[in-house]
Amino acid sequence: MSVYFEYIKIAFLNKCTYRVECLLGILSTCLQIFISCAIWKVLYGTNQNINDITYSMVVTNFVLSQGLSKAFSVNDFAIQQKINDGTICNEFLKPVDYRISILATNLGEILFNLIAFFLPTVLITSIFIGILPPSGLINSLLFLLSIILGFIILWLISSIVQMSSFWIINVWSISTIKNVIIGVLSGSLLPLWFMPESVLQIINYTPFDSIYFIPIEIYLGTISLYEIMGCYVRQVIWIIILYSLSRIMWKFGKKRLVVQGG
Amino acid sequence: MKKNRVNTVHMMLFYSKITINAWFQYKLDAILRSFSVFLREAGTIAVVYFTLITFNDINGWNIKELMFLFSFIFLTYSILIIFFTGLRDFEWIVNDGRFDRFLLRPRGVLFQILASNSDWFAAIGHGGLGVLLFVLSANNVNVEWSALNIIYFAFTIFGGVLIQGSIFLIIASLSFFFIKTGNIRDVFYWNIRSFAVYPISVFPKIIQVILIYIIPFAFVNYFPSQFFLHKSDMIAYPEIYIYITPIVGLTVYLLAYLFWRVSLKHYKSSGN
Numbered sequence: 001m002s003v004y005f006e007y008i009k010i011a012f013l014n015k016c017t018y019r020v021e022c023l024l025g026i027l028s029t030c031l032q033i034f035i036s037c038a039i040w041k042v043l044y045g046t047n048q049n050i051n052d053i054t055y056s057m058v059v060t061n062f063v064l065s066q067g068l069s070k071a072f073s074v075n076d077f078a079i080q081q082k083i084n085d086g087t088i089c090n091e092f093l094k095p096v097d098y099r100i101s102i103l104a105t106n107l108g109e110i111l112f113n114l115i116a117f118f119l120p121t122v123l124i125t126s127i128f129i130g131i132l133p134p135s136g137l138i139n140s141l142l143f144l145l146s147i148i149l150g151f152i153i154l155w156l157i158s159s160i161v162q163m164s165s166f167w168i169i170n171v172w173s174i175s176t177i178k179n180v181i182i183g184v185l186s187g188s189l190l191p192l193w194f195m196p197e198s199v200l201q202i203i204n205y206t207p208f209d210s211i212y213f214i215p216i217e218i219y220l221g222t223i224s225l226y227e228i229m230g231c232y233v234r235q236v237i238w239i240i241i242l243y244s245l246s247r248i249m250w251k252f253g254k255k256r257l258v259v260q261g262g
Numbered sequence: 263m264k265k266n267r268v269n270t271v272h273m274m275l276f277y278s279k280i281t282i283n284a285w286f287q288y289k290l291d292a293i294l295r296s297f298s299v300f301l302r303e304a305g306t307i308a309v310v311y312f313t314l315i316t317f318n319d320i321n322g323w324n325i326k327e328l329m330f331l332f333s334f335i336f337l338t339y340s341i342l343i344i345f346f347t348g349l350r351d352f353e354w355i356v357n358d359g360r361f362d363r364f365l366l367r368p369r370g371v372l373f374q375i376l377a378s379n380s381d382w383f384a385a386i387g388h389g390g391l392g393v394l395l396f397v398l399s400a401n402n403v404n405v406e407w408s409a410l411n412i413i414y415f416a417f418t419i420f421g422g423v424l425i426q427g428s429i430f431l432i433i434a435s436l437s438f439f440f441i442k443t444g445n446i447r448d449v450f451y452w453n454i455r456s457f458a459v460y461p462i463s464v465f466p467k468i469i470q471v472i473l474i475y476i477i478p479f480a481f482v483n484y485f486p487s488q489f490f491l492h493k494s495d496m497i498a499y500p501e502i503y504i505y506i507t508p509i510v511g512l513t514v515y516l517l518a519y520l521f522w523r524v525s526l527k528h529y530k531s532s533g534n
Contacts, residue, residue, distance in 0.1 A: 024445035
């Protein structure tokens with residue numbers, strides 16, 4: 001177990017060396033959030049709330065979902081890079097589970113992102129635009145649990161994309177398409193309160209809204225405790241489905257692996 | 263002995279042939295990647311489209327007019343990227359020492375960089391979306407295709423390409439001073455561009471000033487679409503801005519080129 005903590009530590013320290021990159025990343029994300037909020041301010045005009053949703057709720061949704069989606073960035077090319085240069089063989093020889101080592105690396109990076117990137121972003125945007133606080137202590141704890149489940153879903157989707165590199169040369173296009181779908185359907189670009197009913201029907205059958213939007217609804221306290229339990233069940237079911245899928249892909253993918261040279 | 267004089271145009275075509283061969287080596291991958299670029303950009307449009315189902319317009323612009331506004335961004339980027347990919351990815355050319363090769367060859371350095379690479383997937387993805395949006399929206403917003411309008415359109419697209427090319431050229435010049443410029447590009451090109459897809463009148467004054475006078479993206483799509491649409495929010499800006507996109511393009515490109523020449527003197531090789 002302590003081996004994986006080393007992976008987390010190394011990834012964390014690695015990220016620490018790129019300070020300017022982090023600063024510009026904060027600037028870039030703040031600008032992105034600022035654009036969304038400026039547009040929605042114009043859309044709201046003089047209205048206090050539209051369909052019971054206030055402008056502050058929309059802003060909170062953008063800050064949390066766009067901030068977290070940048071912080072939760074998982075390298076979709078981790079496996080492909082190792083297959084292309086053949087070093088994946090070394091990973092199989094090491095006495096650690098390769099998949100857990102990838103997860104540990106990601107966790108180290110995300111830990112860094114949350115502290116050095118997400119917190120400043122939230123701070124800056126709450127000063128300039130203003131976000132709502134969580135609707136209560138219990139809700140903040142429930143939010144934390146839900147966002148962890150959301151992250152696991154996001155990570156499993158990424159791991160499925162990563163593993164498709166056993167079958168295709170370049171996962172860039174699959175990764176891009178995945179990011180578009182998550183961007184549009186997870187509510188980080190358009191709050192799902194305003195998504196047309198027909199699209200919402202489709203989203204209900206996908207895992208995408210349970211990544212950011214469900215946690216944010218819990219954070220804002222717009223859904224009841226009873227509904228929150230239902231959301232947890234949905235998240236857990238999706239985790240089980242995606243995990244099984246990635247297990248199957250890993251099992252068959254490993255057998256297909258051919259490394260030319262070394 | 264007959265000297266092998268290859269003229270510039272001939273060489274440009276030859277380079278293009280090679281880049282096309284290189285980019286389309288894996289056919290299925292090429293199709294998938296062009297399609298995913300198309301989808302990535304269309305995702306932005308989809309978000310605006312869904313938003314405008316609830317709200318009918320943004321500051322008086324309806325979805326068809328917005329699509330017309332977006333189409334300028336995609337059309338210009340698609341042409342831009344055929345020529346300026348070498349500058350977009352210039353960071354790596356400098357970092358791995360490939361730049362030294364350009365310096366040794368008997369042609370202009372900038373010419374070689376511009377000619378030697380083209381992101382054809384982006385050209386197809388953005389171009390496809392641009393043409394689609396343009397065709398879908400141009401009829402709906404009653405654009406009249408008189409000879410004068412066509413000439414205006416051609417010059418404007420040319421100016422829009424030059425404006426964005428200048429931004430690439432300036433960011434590329436910064437590679438001589440900084441090791442990593444990827445994030446600078448993200449902020450000063452991509453972030454600014456995501457502002458520019460909307461009518462600039464929706465933004466606070468400071469952003470408008472940046473988009474008009476500092477990084478003049480407003481001349482790529484906002485002012486040109488006003489030529490065709492005559493929306494009422496144009497009243498806040500001088501009328502003349504509608505017509506000067508090509509001049510703005512040439513001017514900023516000249517400035518960017520001077521900056522490039524000055525920066526080039528600072529180059530020290532990093533490779534071996």
